[in-house]
Amino acid sequence: MSRPQHFGWFLARGFGPHGWGHPYLDWGYDWTSPALYQDAIRTLEQAGFDLLIIEDAPSLGSAETIDLRVRQAFGGPKLDPLLLAPYLFAATERIGIVPTVNPAATLPYTAARQFATLQHLSGHRLGLNVVTDTGSARHFSTTPQLGHDAAYDRAEEWMSAVRALWRSWPDGALIADPAAGRYADGTRLEPTIHRGEYYAFDGPLNAIPFTDGEPVIVSPGGSPRGLGFAGANSDVQLALAPMTEDSVRGYRSRIHDAAVAAGRLAEDITILFAIQPIVVSSAEEADRIVAASLEPDEATLRRIAERQSSDLETDLTTLDLDRPLDRGIFGDHVSHGSIRRLVGDHDDDAPLRRILAAHARLGRLSDGSGWVGTADELADRIEEYGAWGNDGVLLWGDLHPVTVHRTLDELVPILRRRGILRREYEPTLRANLRPF
């Protein structure tokens, strides 16, 4: 038997018209109605997945570039995943649901109370993907947006304030004993007076304590400050890194070091590596798809340009594909890392066509050059990650039943036969995430 691992699904472009424009999505679902997500998440639960994470950004981006974000629905619109969560809990019994939340958008008291409510309603299956995006600052106040590290400082203060509120009902405060005629002992509640750098408020929280643990905290930041946040706060870290043995082991030890530095145990954090496989029915089909990707047609290049224009908030769609990319078109709002990811190894005189074509190029799972392959080949890779000590993987995509079935129909039985995927759930998300 192989090592069992944890499995998550990441709804990568949030609660929006994800996958808009794909012909296979015309199944009569409406992205604003719960049925689409409920059908897909029931399949994830039947498959034995630990959790679903729903990406979010509260903002459509900077005022000058909104059209780039919404034109093809790559960057918006998005509805609030926290409010989708109850519909998903109602459709399932065991799987964890993890909306994305941003400390910039919700004051600690409101956040602690809303999350407590969902934790109780869901039978202790709530998780929170805590992100520190600062681009949306102008929607919440007129104070200037925070820098990268300061946003993590604020998130840490927010987390500790939320936790202090959750803990403001200590043992013995809730009595709920009809025979004694007493519901609660208000004299035991912690006043929870918080005066911090970013928040100031008084408790205690108007919510009863948890019977089976607090909501699970998830984080995705990979910078040194992001890893520090995870080490001190997170139950789950979402990792984006090359899937080689050195890289996976290196990332894991950085997270483990961060946990120990914060006075926690390495095994307190479950690390899920994000992967985006394309599962096909035969090795020949996989070879054909990879070969075709080397010669992308104009429509494919256009779609890549549109996606990059949305992510980089810079219009690439009007540029001549056969001329070199003028790096001066990127404003200060675009991070150097994002430009590097677009351009890759190409030198300054590479035509834009070549740069975009590199993003169309796919590789094979079987030789480690990419993510196209059969379910058996994908299971081989996942099994190999387990042999490197990995805790689990996060499959990245939209949350349409077609996508979920395409990816999982053959994979799940193979993973079960190999003992990599759970057959039984524990009662809570926190319990499901414990090391096997």
Ligand SMILES: Cc1cc2nc3c(=O)[nH]c(=O)nc-3n(C[C@H](O)[C@H](O)[C@H](O)COP(=O)(O)O)c2cc1C
């Ligand atoms: C798997 C994964 C999921 C993420 N989900 C979100 C998200 O939902 N919302 C968001 O604003 N950022 C999201 N991010 C981006 C991170 O929050 C963060 O901005 C990015 O990883 C850079 O952080 P760093 O500067 O600490 O490396 C995600 C990143 C990864 C790898």
